[in-house]
Amino acid sequence: MSDIILHHHDPSPFAEKVRLALGLKGLAWQSVQIPMVMPKPQLTALTGGYRKTPVLQVGADVYCDTRRIALELERRFPGPGLFPAGSEGVALALGYWSDTALFQPGAALSMGTNEQIPAPVLEDRMAFFDFLEDDDLCAPPDHFFSQFVAGLAQLERMLADGRDWLLGDAPGWADVACYSPVWMCRGNIAGGDGLLAPFTRLREWEARVAALGHGERGELDAEAALAVAREAEPMTRPAVGDDAWPRLAVGTPVQVAPDDYGRDPTNGTLLVLDADEIAIAREEGPLGRVVIHFPRAGYRVDPLP
Structure with missing residues (x-):
């Protein structure tokens, strides 16, 4: 069985x-x-309360947020690289742009135009996404269409010189991060195919990204995944940088939460804090000791009283 x-x-x-x-x-x-x-009882048992999708688990180390997951996959499996030709900084910045400029209006259009979304999912997402108000779904979706199409046009311009991939000759994180709202558009926005139709280079790039595939996928149930964590030991060593903010020591009880939406907190003792990562240790009762990893960007870490 794969470790991932x-x-x-x-x-x-x-x-x-x-x-x-x-x-x-x-x-x-x-x-x-x-x-x-x-x-999501099995997931939150593993993460200490974090509920966003997806979460990556390797043994008793748990990685939250796609940014942190990308960096960990690159550390563990450096080739083929997610950041070819030294593109890590630009790729992560483009990923943030995609998550805001493209995903947010795309999510509004998905919930406002897709009548196939089950009512419980719609209710959950409206409570979760604090960038949307109930009135947004009652008004004509013109604003969200305009913002989403502006993002698609920006992707088309990025490809205007005929390149195959957003940052040059090889695929990487910038491509998969910017592709995900386009993928959402195809399946979840009414009229999504029509929105994409004018963008020839974008559609050709979309097909290339989709052809990357998903690797070799197996299936596992949640209880078996918890058993993997229970039987493993975290592989993370304590490390708090001298220049880390806030000034906290290893072992300090802390609370970590996203600073955008879905601010469900996770409590634990501080293990790692630097410019890239926050990691905390938790003793999860029958689950034992797990370490939960977050990106530094986009997350608050505060000492508990």
């Missing part, structure tokens, strides 16, 4: 990023399907 376990659900555009990254690297992995809405 991905907790996700198939319709998730954020999970699609990671599935394609696994495909780009040609990796074998185990799929654990999680519920689309709360409660």
